[in-house]
Amino acid sequence: MKKLQLLILNCLIIVLSSCDSFLDIVPDDIATIDNAFTMRAQAEKYLFTCYYYLPAHGLLEANPAIAGGDELYITESFRSAAHVHAWYISHNMQSSARPRCDYWTGADQQNNKSLYQGISDCNIFLENIQKVPDMTQAEKDRWAAEVRFLKAYYHYWLIRMYGPIPIMDQNIPVNAGEEEVKVFRNTIDECFDYVINTLTEIIDSNHLPDKIMNEAEELGRITQGIAMAIRAEVMVTAASPLFNGNADYKGYTDSRGIEIFNPNKSEQDKKQRWIDAAEACKQAIEFLKAQGHDLYKYTSLEYTISDQTRAKMNIRNIVTEKWNQEIIWANSNSIIGQLQDHAIPRGLEPGKEGNASVGGNLAVPLKIADLFYTKNGVPITEDKTWNYDDRLELRKATSDDKYFIKEGYTTASINFDREVRYYASLGFDGAVWFGQGVTDETKPIYVQCKQGQSAANQISNSWNETGIWPKKLVHFKSVVGQTSGFTKITYPFPVMRLGNLYLLYAEALNESGASKTDVLTWVDLIRERAGLEGVEESWDTYTNNKKYETVDGRREIIQQERGIELAFE
Secondary structure, eight states: OHHHHHHHHHHHHHHHHGGGOSOEEOTTSOEEOTTTTSSHHHHHHHHHHHHHTSOOTTOTTTOHHHHSSSSOBOOHHHHHHHTOTTHHHHTTOOOSSSOSSOTTTOTTSGGGOOHHHHHHHHHHHHHHGGGOTTSOHHHHHHHHHHHHHHHHHHHHHHHHHHSSOOOOSSOOOTTOOHHHHOOOOOOHHHHHHHHHHHHHHHHHHTOSOSSOSOHHHHTTSOOHHHHHHHHHHHHHHHHSTTTSSOGGGTTOBOTTOOBTTOOOOOHHHHHHHHHHHHHHHHHHHHHHHHTTOOOOOOOOOSSOOOHHHHHHHHHHHHHHSTTOTTEEEEEEEEEOSHHHHHHSOTTSSTTOTTOOSOOOOOBOOHHHHHHSOBTTSSOTTTOTTSOSTTTTSEEEOOGGGTTTBOTTOEEEGGGSSBOHHHHHHOBOTTBBOOBTTBOOTTSOOBOOOSTTSTTSOOBTTBOOSSSOBOGGGSOTTOEEOSSSOEEOOOOEEEEEEHHHHHHHHHHHHHHHTOOHHHHHHHHHHHHHHTTOOOHHHHHHHHOSOOGGGSHHHHHHHHHHHHHHHTTTO
């Protein structure tokens, strides 16, 4: 037994130290990789080193989209205490002298991950993997395809952050001269084409597995479906007017006089990007559906629950249920624990207001609460049956509301008669919070955050600015302790899921000139899962605006649908 324990301990030490590198430093301070590819076990460590550089998608300090956008808000006090650098971006305090969430050099974000260092390590791996003696050719080809994907993805992440970047397809030699080191940025189209062509070559090679067979050891590693889905996303991003012939950057040239944003493009050239993106989305969806992926539905019979609660669970569990059928790629390097600490109220139940194990600092702005539809599936500003002007007035919940808002509780009118995704995604004053160890719907847990109540602000440097929490990020089986402790059911952050791909496809179809029916088919599949009627039926019945008839109107609908469906992701 002692020998087994020592063996396990030694294995853990090897795994935990594998991120430090495999480079032996020789006396002249030049790194060597002589031992990294002498056998399969060492090469596998280097493979996982290449994965190490994946951005931590679900970490406040690492993903600028969480604290640096407008979906979630944190106070300056919490920003200061937790060193959340992305906060500066959301407050228009980004600086060229000290860029926040800097993935170029690795500064000001978690683990100091420089993606150019990651790309360099990927290049080293690709230069040497074929030398490993105790591996089959099929395994070498698979690992090489995974690392090529990672290299392309790291370039893509940098492009989204910085626009035109230098493509680093090969490492610069250690003994390179000064002029070789001074590389120019590639144009934005060259950057996107590099990523797209690389992913296409990987997909066409068929070296990646269709799906993960050894789930205990390989979940999170790259598959053919992941490569196809990410290629589709990259192509939709490349087609976006933010990058595709953006005339706002006309005149931005390098020292050679080259306009690196390619602003001078014909309308047909710009449209072709959308046409190509739509085809990539279609191919990815067809492949993934054949592999068994589908929109998530909560089918568990573990609890006896109402249809209304089951509808909410269809939304809540998309993100938090590990490796469910909708998840295409989840980042196993980014396990969601910290986000749950701040996505749940500090005092979710009476008597637990003193719990210091959670912070509840992630606040959902009213702008995002307004984004969700009414129960009729149309915007609150367009629904002719919904009283928009009185939305901030107080109203008492009745028995008809009891699965969404505590019966008899008084809260703002904005919380009533909203679509199920509103109640599944948000925790607000009076909101029923299914879970927290309580699954009896006759005795619901609910949020109480008026002054003096259990979830109200109590800590000087830790509070929720709006009184609305992103419930969608908290696993329903996670439980805040009585006075301390937080038992969390963690999960890997979903980078890509099928619902996202459906909406990307709808967007690409709309911009490429497809018919109204073809475009709305994919939007309506998302709406159906949320318990809503199709776009045409909803707008015809509850609004005076048939905006779905035009490309611009459909674009507006798709963008709002994305904002709702993918909120906090």
